[in-house]
Amino acid sequence: MPTLSEKLDTLFTTVRTKGREYTYEEVARGCSELTGGTFSKTYAWQLRTGQRDNPTKRHLEALAAFFRVPVAYFFDDDTTERVDSQLAVATAMRNADVRDIALRAMSLDDAGRKSLARIIHEVSILHATRPADDPQLHEPPDDEE
Known part of the structure; x- marks a missing residue:
């Protein structure tokens, strides 16, 4: 099954705003607002590229909330597969x-x-x-x- 960085990359490339990917800055700001904690654009980049691969539960919850997926997306292979299928349909329907x-x-x-x-x-x-x-x-x- 996909790694954390691959899952995040899927979210970045499929969950879009105004026809484009969210920037690291937008993700970091959104995650910070959702949790009331800190979340830097560098950290978002590190998670997506696999340079960091052990985020806290709070960070995963923030990412899940930001991208509007269940937090189980990051832990449960069946949930990942189901959500990825739904994202693929949503992506196809943009065409x-x-x-x-x-x-x-x-x-x-x-x-x-x-x-x-x-x-x-x-x-x-x-x-x-x-x-x-x-x-x-x-x-x-x-x-x-």
Whole structure:
């Protein structure tokens, strides 16, 4: 399972503000305000990069509260996995195309959703087997008339 620094990195990269990552300063300030204690931007950086890996319970509680995850995220592998899955969905939903597909899929019946899932699966397989330098991977298909 991921290390503390990997878990923090996941939170930094997925829990965003105004379309960007929180800065170390914002995290430190938010954690200090939540706990009434001290929390420096250097300490946040050290935890994220793995230079420090044994924070106090109070610091972990502050980080969990700041990023709005349960404190068990840092201790329990099942909780980490569940939260990471939820964060992955939230991240995907930031993409307008993904959001459009999801919204359209909601209007389909079960058979339609299963068909769409099969199509997406097949496209994923095709995409995975193409060489990385295939120009079709980087350009939208031409519209056919």
